[in-house]
Amino acid sequence: MSVTDRELKHIITKARDAKHGGFGVLSTGEKLAAALVLNRPDWLAEMTTGSPRRSNASARSV
Known part of the structure; x- marks a missing residue:
């Protein structure tokens, strides 16, 4: 199957929309695609946890 x-x-x-603040209104698939296209692992973490994830460095200092 080709795209x-x-x-x-x-x-x-959709990735451009997300980059300019429209991440919350995207479907789950669109959020996933936008996060991958824009190299935003924090958005992927937010999708799975519901809130932004702390980096390893800040997690260690807590």
Whole structure:
């Protein structure tokens, strides 16, 4: 199965929306794609925990 140009444009549009503050209004799949496209592991963590995750460095100091 290949991804069409239309589907790629949709993913890029959603990633741009997320980058400019629209992450909360995306579907789960769109959030996942945006986080991967924009290299935002913190967004992936937020999706699984419901809140931003602390880095290892800050977790050690607590």
